[in-house]
Structures are given as C-alpha cells and as structure tokens.
Amino acid sequence: MxxxxxxxxxxxxxxxxxxxxIELSREEFDAISPYFEIxxxxxxxxxxxxxxxxxxxxxxMKGIARKYLMVKKKEVTIQLSTEGHxxxxxxxxxxxxxxxxxxxxxEPVTFLSMxxxxxxxxxxxxxxxxxxxxxxxTEMFIKKDQRDFKQLNRTTRERFxxxxxxxxxxxxxxPQKYLASYLNxxxxxxSRLKHLLRLRKTVPAKDN
Amino acid sequence: MQNLYEYINxxxxxxxxxxxxxxxxxxxxxxxxxxxxxxxGQVEKYLYIIRKGLVRKFFYKNKEEMITQLAKEDDLVCxxxxxxSQQPSEYIVETLEPCSLxxxxxxxLQRLYATGYHMERMGRLITLDWLLQKEAWEHERLQHDPRExxxxxxxxxxxxxxxxQQKYLASYLNxxxxxxSRYKHLLRN
Numbered sequence: 523m524x525x526x527x528x529x530x531x532x533x534x535x536x537x538x539x540x541x542x543x544i545e546l547s548r549e550e551f552d553a554i555s556p557y558f559e560i561x562x563x564x565x566x567x568x569x570x571x572x573x574x575x576x577x578x579x580x581x582x583m584k585g586i587a588r589k590y591l592m593v594k595k596k597e598v599t600i601q602l603s604t605e606g607h608x609x610x611x612x613x614x615x616x617x618x619x620x621x622x623x624x625x626x627x628x629e630p631v632t633f634l635s636m637x638x639x640x641x642x643x644x645x646x647x648x649x650x651x652x653x654x655x656x657x658x659x660t661e662m663f664i665k666k667d668q669r670d671f672k673q674l675n676r677t678t679r680e681r682f683x684x685x686x687x688x689x690x691x692x693x694x695x696x697p698q699k700y701l702a703s704y705l706n707x708x709x710x711x712x713s714r715l716k717h718l719l720r721l722r723k724t725v726p727a728k729d730n
Numbered sequence: 731m732q733n734l735y736e737y738i739n740x741x742x743x744x745x746x747x748x749x750x751x752x753x754x755x756x757x758x759x760x761x762x763x764x765x766x767x768x769x770x771g772q773v774e775k776y777l778y779i780i781r782k783g784l785v786r787k788f789f790y791k792n793k794e795e796m797i798t799q800l801a802k803e804d805d806l807v808c809x810x811x812x813x814x815s816q817q818p819s820e821y822i823v824e825t826l827e828p829c830s831l832x833x834x835x836x837x838x839l840q841r842l843y844a845t846g847y848h849m850e851r852m853g854r855l856i857t858l859d860w861l862l863q864k865e866a867w868e869h870e871r872l873q874h875d876p877r878e879x880x881x882x883x884x885x886x887x888x889x890x891x892x893x894x895q896q897k898y899l900a901s902y903l904n905x906x907x908x909x910x911s912r913y914k915h916l917l918r919n
Contacts, residue, residue, distance in 0.1 A: 591872055593873050600868065600872070612862060612865045613862055613866060613869070616858060616862060617862065622869060649850075650847070652847050652853075652854055653843070653850045656850060656853050656854035656857055659861055660814050663810070663814060663861045664815055667810065670798070670868065671789070675789065675791050
C-alpha cells in the first residue's frame with residue numbers, strides 16, 4: 523500500500539481512538555498530529571537496548587515487535603505487539619531512566635511515534651489531553667492486570683488455547699519460541715499443545 | 731492529612747484550595763481486622779489510602795488464596811481494575827489489622843477530575859505511578875529466582891514483614907510456605 527495512504531489511514535484510526543476517550547474536533551486533532559513521526563525498522567532490529575533511555579511512545583502501523591528481558595542469559599518475552607497496538611518501555615520512557623528491557627522488531631516495522639518531549643509539550647499546549655492520557659494509561663493498566671491475572675489463574679493449556687483463539691495469525695507470524703516464552707510455557711510443551719488446535723477444528727464437525 | 735498532601739505533591743503541586751477540595755471528598759473508614767472491604771463480584775466503589783493498618787488483595791485459584799498486594803500505611807489499595815473499569819471485581823480486598831482508612835468514591839473522583847485540567851493531571855500521574863509499580867514488580871518477579879526474590883523483598887521491607895503472617899508473605903512472593911520457611915536461614919547469614 524502507498525505510504526501516504528497508510529499514514530492517512532492510521533491517523534484516522536488514531537483520531538477515532540482518541541475520540542473514544544474525549545471530545546476532540548478535527549481542528550484540535552490536526553493541531554496535535556504534526557507531533558507524530560514515522561519511524562521504520564528492518565526485521566530483527568533492536569529499537570531499544572538495555573541501558574538506553576526510551577525516548578519514544580510507539581503505535582505499530584505495520585509489522586510485529588516484541589519486548590523482552592534478559593534473565594540469566596535467557597530471553598523472556600513480556601510483550602508481543604501487532605498493528606494498532608502500542609509498544610514502549612513504560613518504566614524507561616516515563617521515568618526517563620535506562621531501560622532494563624529490549625524492544626526488537628520481528629517483521630519489518632513502521633511505527634507512528636511520539637517523543638517524550640513532544641508528549642510533555644502536548645500536555646502543556648492542549649490541556650484536554652490530560653484526560654486522554656489518563657484514559658490511555660487506565661486502559662494499559664487494565665490490560666496488564668488481566669494478563670497477570672491469567673498467568674496466575676489459568677492452566678498452561680487454558681492460556682495456550684485462549685491466546686491462540688484470540689490471535690489466530692500469530693502462530694504464522696511469530697517464531698514459536700517467542701510465543702512460548704510470552705505465554706510462560708516450555709517450548710516442548712508448546713509443541714505438544716499445538717495438536718489441540720487441530721483437534722478443535724475436527725471436534726465441531728463430529729458434533730454436527 | 732499531612733502524608734496525603736505530601737503524596738499528592740510528589741506528582742503535581744496542588745494549591746491549598748485544591749487540597750481542601752480533595753479533602754472534602756474523602757470519607758474516613760474504621761474497621762476491624764479480617765474485614766472484607768471488597769467482595770468478589772462486587773463493583774469496587776472506593777479507592778482507599780491507608781492511614782493505619784494493613785490490607786491485602788487476593789483472589790482464589792481453585793481453593794488457594796493468591797495474594798497480589800500487601801498494603802501498609804500511606805499505600806493506596808482497592809480492587810484497582812474493578813475501580814477503574816467499574817466492572818465486577820475478580821479480587822477480594824481484606825484488612826489484616828484494625829484499619830483507619832481514607833476513602834474516595836469513584837463518583838467523587840470523577841467530580842474532582844471534572845473541576846479542571848490540574849486535577850486531571852494529578853489523576854493521570856497517579857494512575858501512571860500504579861502502572862509503573864505493576865511493571866516494576868513484573869520485572870522483579872521475572873528477573874529474580876524465588877531465592878533472590880525472597881532476600882530482596884525481606885531486606886527492603888524490614889518492619890513490614892514482621893507484621894504479616896508468613897503464609898501471606900509466601901503467597902505474595904508466589905512461593906510455597908515450606909519454601910519460604912526454608913529460605914529464612916538466608917536472612918541470618
């Protein structure tokens with residue numbers, strides 16, 4: 523798709539997303555939109571490294587990125603994000619401190635990004651964005667809590683099935699080891715659980 | 731009230747007038763220990779600030795209690811997702827000691843936000859602080875094995891851990907009570 527068309531389409535999505543939280547006129551949004559910038563990365567590129575301060579809040583326009591921690595030389599994936607979702611190091615970005623995690627692209631990625639300084643500027647210049655910011659943070663909090671809750675409250679099998687049902691294309695787009703790590707499932711167990719996806723397709727047929 | 735004033739000013743400088751406005755919206759709650767502030771399935775109506783006492787937040791995994799928060803003086807506590815979304819709570823909030831709490835209702839908080847951008851800003855920064863605490867705790871849990879987590883937690887929360895039953899501390903650190911007991915010798919060395 524033409525870059526310009528994609529950009530316009532995305533700004534429209536962002537406009538609607540914002541209006542979901544606050545009243546915002548087209549003129550007001552047009553005043554904010556120049557503060558966004560487009561950033562492009564190849565696949566398997568580290569967008570943020572450990573020790574760097576995260577300067578950008580990103581919305582993914584195209585591609586997939588993940589966030590992970592290094593735990594005793596092993597990677598632990600804590601976020602997998604696709605088109606329309608946000609990714610940044612919450613701690614490093616908001617506290618402007620060195621990051622303890624890595625953000626890396628899986629596919630080539632196009633971000634719609636806003637820098638830390640520009641976000642602060644927008645809060646000052648357009649005070650009604652205070653509410654917008656609060657609502658977006660609230661939504662992030664709720665999602666994070668729900669994920670934590672599922673990690674503790676669901677069995678491995680339930681976590682696997684629920685995630686695969688809600689994200690059917692991820693198995694094709696993301697290496698299995700990242701999915702397994704994100705779901706906190708051993709790679710061997712993950713492979714074994716995959717047969718459940720085939721079973722699910724055949725079971726309803728029998729019922730009919 | 732001094733503590734609350736300091737707490738809010740960590741995020742944004744409020745005027746005396748604004749602080750009075752906030753204070754007027756707070757209710758004082760006294761309750762015994764083992765009092766359930768929020769039941770499972772109930773919509774969380776209040777956000778509490780602890781003036782005195784201890785509170786825990788937990789849910790049942792089958793029949794096992796899983797503690798996700800242990801809150802003490804000056805901490806905020808409530809069934810946060812239920813409070814923010816006004817959906818039924820998955821969690822139970824219960825006092826562990828007799829408590830003196832300040833409470834602000836969801837409706838009053840919305841009224842406060844509606845008074846101006848400055849209150850919105852305060853709300854944004856406090857909600858962000860909640861989010862960052864959650865994120866930091868997730869990283870802590872993932873980056874350290876149970877043994878390290880035990881040592882770090884016990885060293886950073888000296889007085890507090892004396893007040894909480896071991897089985898609750900073990901649950902909060904997501905380890906079996908036996909493992910918790912076994913680790914205790916690490917503190918003496």
